[in-house]
Amino acid sequence: MEIPSKILSNAVDEIATLPGVGKRSALRYALHLLNSSDSDFAAFVGALTSLKRDTHYCSRCHCISDTPVCHICSSPKRNQKMVCVVENIQEVMAIENTAQYTGLYHVLGGVISPLDGIGINDLTIAQLIRRVADEQIEEVILALPTTMEGDTTNIYIDRQLKQFPDLKITTIARGIAIGDNLEYTDEITLGRSIVNRVPFENA
Amino acid sequence: MEIPSKILSNAVDEIATLPGVGKRSALRYALHLLNSSDSDFAAFVGALTSLKRDTHYCSRCHCISDTPVCHICSSPKRNQKMVCVVENIQEVMAIENTAQYTGLYHVLGGVISPLDGIGINDLTIAQLIRRVADEQIEEVILALPTTMEGDTTNIYIDRQLKQFPDLKITTIARGIAIGDNLEYTDEITLGRSIVNRVPFENA
Numbered sequence: 001m002e003i004p005s006k007i008l009s010n011a012v013d014e015i016a017t018l019p020g021v022g023k024r025s026a027l028r029y030a031l032h033l034l035n036s037s038d039s040d041f042a043a044f045v046g047a048l049t050s051l052k053r054d055t056h057y058c059s060r061c062h063c064i065s066d067t068p069v070c071h072i073c074s075s076p077k078r079n080q081k082m083v084c085v086v087e088n089i090q091e092v093m094a095i096e097n098t099a100q101y102t103g104l105y106h107v108l109g110g111v112i113s114p115l116d117g118i119g120i121n122d123l124t125i126a127q128l129i130r131r132v133a134d135e136q137i138e139e140v141i142l143a144l145p146t147t148m149e150g151d152t153t154n155i156y157i158d159r160q161l162k163q164f165p166d167l168k169i170t171t172i173a174r175g176i177a178i179g180d181n182l183e184y185t186d187e188i189t190l191g192r193s194i195v196n197r198v199p200f201e202n203a
Numbered sequence: 204m205e206i207p208s209k210i211l212s213n214a215v216d217e218i219a220t221l222p223g224v225g226k227r228s229a230l231r232y233a234l235h236l237l238n239s240s241d242s243d244f245a246a247f248v249g250a251l252t253s254l255k256r257d258t259h260y261c262s263r264c265h266c267i268s269d270t271p272v273c274h275i276c277s278s279p280k281r282n283q284k285m286v287c288v289v290e291n292i293q294e295v296m297a298i299e300n301t302a303q304y305t306g307l308y309h310v311l312g313g314v315i316s317p318l319d320g321i322g323i324n325d326l327t328i329a330q331l332i333r334r335v336a337d338e339q340i341e342e343v344i345l346a347l348p349t350t351m352e353g354d355t356t357n358i359y360i361d362r363q364l365k366q367f368p369d370l371k372i373t374t375i376a377r378g379i380a381i382g383d384n385l386e387y388t389d390e391i392t393l394g395r396s397i398v399n400r401v402p403f404e405n406a
Contacts, residue, residue: 004268004273004275005268007258020231051236
């Protein structure tokens with residue numbers, strides 16, 4: 001697919017850097033933007049520029065927030081002694097959607113991944129340790145992805161948190177999704193769900 | 204899915220105006236842009252701004268072009284007496300990919316669609332008529348989409364072109380795609396492919 005204009009081709013290449021966007025979709029988006037009205041286009045570019053320039057992060061949980069402390073951290077209804085450690089804001093939104101969690105969050109901003117050049121100092125792990133000490137946190141729930149990088153990060157955080165003898169360190173339950181068939185569940189998940197079985201009244 | 208920041212939410216809404224992009228993908232793209240480096244972000248926004256500001260159209264065929272006359276129109280290898288009328292630049296690229304067409308193009312910029320507020324004067328139909336007269340075009344190939352709007356536009360152009368008695372007006376062949384099964388072809392396509400059958404040696 002040869003694009004007859006360097007300017008268009010350049011825009012397509014840039015749009016195709018977005019995750020999961022191929023050249024064909026990028027061309028479609030570029031032509032859509034090109035054909036949009038000047039005011040629509042200005043609104044589009046303005047919203048992106050503002051996103052990069054004006055976005056702030058909560059000083060406690062490092063979640064994206066328009067206020068210095070986010071609405072979750074500043075809510076008196078939340079359990080201020082419980083912190084759920086997640087990779088990114090998407091996980092905060094997913095857990096909030098369940099309406100089952102009443103504690104606070106701590107957004108790491110990624111997981112330890114030497115191949116991607118993400119080290120311990122690129123994440124908010126030091127801030128988490130400080131927070132646990134300063135805010136007298138009683139429970140830290142690790143909710144990182146079950147990947148090699150997520151596991152490595154879990155182990156590192158767990159070791160750092162061992163300095164607080166009274167702190168409860170937990171992780172979210174892995175098991176068979178509700179409605180799923182045992183027969184088609186992968187053996188690691190099924191195995192863990194048997195080892196970590198729960199009293200029937202909790203299910 | 205509640206987004207905890209007005210700025211982020213605004214960016215997501217704007218990105219979701221792109222064709223076929225939902226809120227969830229838009230959020231993914233927004234967070235990708237937010238986490239990208241300042242220089243990558245500047246390149247992204249710069250490419251889009253330049254697209255809108257600097258893109259030019261070929262003065263003959265109205266295709267996107269960095270030069271006043273595009274490389275197809277200015278090529279001595281192309282048949283300068285044959286014009287293929289298409290809706291947009293995507294169709295030019297698709298036909299060019301076949302390497303089977305050696306004539307020129309004429310990009311209408313859309314099809315007549317009163318519901319979308321696209322009238323005759325929003326398209327380059329008048330320019331096409333003038334071109335046929337000025338450049339002594341011998342054949343116009345109509346390659347607009349087979350939709351009601353495309354058909355309407357075809358009929359309107361055909362009527363306008365009737366003023367040139369020597370002009371050959373053709374349309375691209377519709378029929379069963381190569382490799383497709385007769386049994387599963389819709390009856391309109393199959394019917395047309397029988398009515399418009401071609402000599403065996405041409406197939």
